[in-house]
Amino acid sequence: MNLYGSIATTTTVTPTDSRLLRNFGHKPSRPSLIVYKSMATRRSSTTGASPLLRINSNFSALEARVSLVFALATQTFSLSQRLLMELASETAKYVFPSRRFESRTLEEALMSVPDIETLNFKVLSRNDQYEIREVESYFIAETTMPGKSGFDLNGASKSFNVLAEYLFGKNTKEEKMEMTTPVFTSKSQSEGEKMDMTTPVITKKAAGQDKWKMSFVMPSKYGSNLPLPKDPSVRIKEVPKKIVAVIAFSGFVSDEEVERRESTLRESLKKDTEYRVKNGASAEVAQYNPPFTLPFTRRNEVALEVERIQE
Template sequence: MAAQSLARTLILSSTLTPNINPTSFNCLKSMAPTVNTTTTFAPLQRRTMSAFEARISLVFALASQASSVSQRRKFLMDLASETAKYVFPKRFESQNLEEALMAVPDLETVRFKVLNRADKYEIREVEPYFIAETTMPGKTGFDFNGSSQSFNVLAEYLFGKNTSKEKMEMTTPVITSRTRSDGERMEMTTPVITKKVENQDKWQMSFVMPSKYGSTLPLPKDPSVRIKEVPRKVVAVVAFSGFVTDEEVKRRELRLRDALKNDSGFRVKEGTSVEVSQYNPPFTLPFTRRNEIALELEKKKE
């Protein structure tokens, strides 16, 4: 310690005494301890906000802005109105006991007209609507991790991660569909070329967008989110309760395809893939949940 103190003193005095021996100076300088002034920080990891956390964050953000009595009153009224949509749900017209027990939140949904009801399905004409869509990870559509990740990406867009920082209202249902393609056929040449389509055999998750925006929806900041318009179409729909699994979807899709073979007016459109709609939040009791599978149809040729 004494040697280190002496070294520091001589180094300091060397700045005031230009005639010091350079060799002695270097020797003494080497005796001084080296101080490392570089601090290394661990890289910050960005934590993805869950859909539930995003919703709660939005509620607290609104509360913090309610600085006056009138603003607080409006906030409480909005909160009560939002809660009532889930506490007092609405019901579709039911065809059996299972459907009679189903309930959906009182949120904006896709508009449609029922064209026909059969014993095992319902045929609807669905009006055009816009969706925000993202590709789900993996090759299954209903594993918990993949579904949660995709839901969070879309929820962030809906609650403000867009070019206008617009916080939009939640709608229903959440739609999951599979992209199937055998490839893109080019014009007739030699040889015939088939190009693999991006996201082939992948599942897509979609949020139905509030109709008041139409084609003026704010653009997403996340490049994995795409805005699309779904054109008018005719679909066959089967509703069921409980939790959705890949096995359950496959079983009900096969049953619906078999039933539609006997339909007198419509048939399954060539190349169509099953579409699954889920209307309820995760905390809904299984027997009151409403899920639907749908297949796009076309008129049979006479």
């Protein structure tokens, strides 16, 4: 006998049993013994015994398949529920954004930003045109953008994807980090001058140079212990504490709009009696929202680094 083989068992039949069998049309081959063949049996896991169970082998195989399919379906359903919950949680951060900025105009009142980590800063002063912020130091991942425009759709998409790959696992630790806001775009600074950036994606360009750079603000929990990028075009930098003047606007960003806003900000700062534009400062553009955000609810900023006027 083996576990999945057939087993012969014998049963003693009394004269009364024999008469009953004949009445039902059964004629035993031997008057005292009838041999029955049973199907496969399995060993008991709780008692250690091996009882003989009469189980149809075809039914057992079908039952096993059904049980397996049911188990897999249950596991898949549970996993799908978790994934849907995570997706819903992440989507809610963008669909139901928080409002972190005090509104000065109707345009700003309609703006919103996703409920994700952003730069740590405090407002030093505010008027109808701009506000002065003291921004704490932070780390960025930056890459040089192709082309001569910081807001060309093709070039911006390529640069964004390069940084996103680093953020989501293309690094030495293969670690997925959380997205932050904003994204900065800025023109390259002259040699020897440190580039300053803030929470959005920044694109910046200095006089006499045609290269733009895009940067992501890194999650603050890592500090200086960020995983190194595998892509050599991605660089990790620390941006020191600084003071900036910021002007906000909605809609989609273009070179012309950035130039117009920067010019307005510079002219307004000429009248400021406490702060002035730092020598050599170039504009940084911060974009806080994903592409699917409605234009009138988007928040964009043009920032210039400033310094206190010495009396």
